[in-house]
Amino acid sequence: MSFTVAIIGRPNVGKSTLFNRLVGKKLALVDDTPGVTRDRRPGDAKLVDLKFRIIDTAGLEQSSPDSLQGRMWAQTEAAIDEADLSLFVVDAKAGLTPADKTLGEMLRRRGKPVVVVANKSEARGSEGGFYDAFTLGLGEPCPISAEHGQGMLDLRDAIVAALGEERAFPPAEDVAETNVDIRADIGSEGPGEEEIEPVYDETKPLRVAIVGRPNAGKSTLINRFLGEDRLLTGPEAGITRDSISVEWDWRGRTIKMFDTAGMRRKAKVQEKLEKLSVADALRAIRFAETVVIVFDATIPFEKQDLQIVDLVIREGRAAVLAFNKWDLVENWQELLADLREKTERLLPQARGIRAVPISGHTGYGLDRLMQAIIETDKVWNRRISTARLNRWLESQQVQHPPPAVSGRRLKLKYMTQVKARPPGFMISCTRPLKLKYMTQVKARPPGFMISCTRPEAVPESYTRYLINGLRNDFDLAGVPIRIHFRASENPYESKARKKR
Structure with missing residues (x-):
């Protein structure tokens, strides 16, 4: 991006609405309640022919530095220092307040370019607030409506005038052409044909989501990874509301990590704002490749912890358990043995899942956690030849033949890998029910489609038998596996219908 813009203003003036308008997506949570935004959220914005990086910030509230509002304002100040230009948003409908004047004075002292944005200018009676914005002494305000998209051309011109043509439109970079490889959903190789198993790419960017119950230490963990107070933390539960993404390098590899809001039991989630935060966390889980479920080591394996792990597994994501606050544990050897036993007993659907004791406060175990994330991602991306x-x-059918259903035995024909998320196994079968062969699905995590006879009659117990065999024989521990059965086409079916 050519330059960076920070959106500044007091609470409930429409900063997040303007942010969503500029990025073209509903990334930031928007509600009538003041103070919805707490952390600073970056995004890639486009305004007519301008492309730039934009940062949504929390509103200014006068408070002590140690309070939650004070820590929120510290995040906003960091965004102002990082940005090349500030969009100072005021409410034209409500007019100026003492907080607006205090913020305008602070921006003037910073000495950076500022564009005053008079939002909600479409409302009746907003002319008075628009003309009041001249008294800030920061230039002519730009009237817009972030909700309805009015005044965006004027805002574009104001940004260019504040930064200058050369800064707003840097020289275009040469972009190399890339060949896009579009693969079919089902592999073209037939039963028995050997294929080359792809090598895991150690350099590709990795998307990781951090989830867990409120106050488990998720934001503190990410701040320790980054080495700075990038995300808002504190003793209060439920500080994080938006799912904030941050990027950093770990041993030369780009990691994009998502901090999410704490997820309580569904029965306890009553407020609209918390429902929006949880929905945003669920979107982050679906977008990520690997999900780290943060447990509080002092009170691990609460019912909600198990439900979160089950949710991640059902979404088909690679999961890693992180037992946080390990610095508060006294009998750590005894607790570690107990956690291992409970992990195997309470999470049978994710047998072999990696669990790492860590401390986001001291940094203990973070390297081992990242190594567990990489190893789990390797398994999640693994492909097995047909x-x-x-x-x-x-061999599995020889050891344990498929059961007979209604006097006819199932037959697995073949198994092939298909492109699907989450992955599973495909078994080819015929009618009467005979399982013929089996192949893996091109999916992440490893998933397979099996062609077989009468797929609707394959019992759940035999599916679990195949899944457990795949985990043991192909080292697919810790990732969800789903097997999908499909009936093969009968070439004589049309002839039989004609005879009837």
Whole structure:
């Protein structure tokens, strides 16, 4: 991006609405309640022919530095220092307040370019507030309506005038052409044909979501990874509301990490704002590749912890457990043995899931946590050749043949990998029910489609038998596995219908 813009203003003037308008997506939470935004949220904005990086910030509230409002304002000040230009948003409908004048004086002392934005100018009676904005002494205000998209051309011209043509429109960079490889949903290889298993790319960016109950230490953990107070933290539960993404490098690899709001039990979530925060956290889980579920080591394996892990597994994400606040544990050897036993017993759907004791406050165990994330992502991206899968499927049927349903035995024909998320296994079968062969689905995590006879009659117990075998024989521990059964086409079916 060519330059960075910070959106500044007191609470409830429409900063997040303007942010969503400029990025073209509803990324930031918007509500009539003042003070919804707490952390600073970055995004890629486009305004006509301008492309820049934009930062949404919390509103100014006069308070002590140690309070939650004071820590929120510290995040806003960091965004002002980082930005090249500030959009000072005022409410034209309500007019100027003492907080607006205090903020305008502070921006004037900073000496950076400022554009005064008179939002809600479409409202009746907003002319008075618009003309009051001249008294701030920061230039001519720009009347807009962030909710309805009015005045965006004027805002574009004001930004260019404040920064200058050269700064607003840097020289274009040469972009190399790339070849896009579009693959079919189902592999073209047939049963028994060998294929090359792809090598895991150690350099590709990795998307990681941090989830857990409120006050488990998620934001503190990310701040320790970054080495700075990037996210708002404190003893209060439920500080984080938006799902904030941050990028950093770990051993030369780009990591995009999402901090999410704490998820309480559904029965306790009553307020509209908390429902929006939880929905934003669920979107972050679906977008991520690996999800770290943060447990409070002092009170681990609450019912909500187990429900969050089950949610992540059902979404098909690679999961890693992080037992945080390990610095508060006294008998750590005894607790570690107890946690291992409970992990195996309470999470059978994710057998072999990696669990790491950490401390976001001191930094203990963070390298091991990142290594567990990388190893789990390798398993999540693993592909097994069709030939190996079919040999394995044949041996599994020899050891434990498929059951007979209504006097006819199932037959697994073949198994192939298809492109799907979450992954599973495909077994080819015929009618009467005979499982023929099995192949893996091109999916992440490893998923497979099996062609078989009468797929609707395959019992759940035999599906679990195949999943457990796949975990043990192909080292697929800690990731969800789903097997999808599909009936093969009968070439004589049309002839039989004609005879009837």
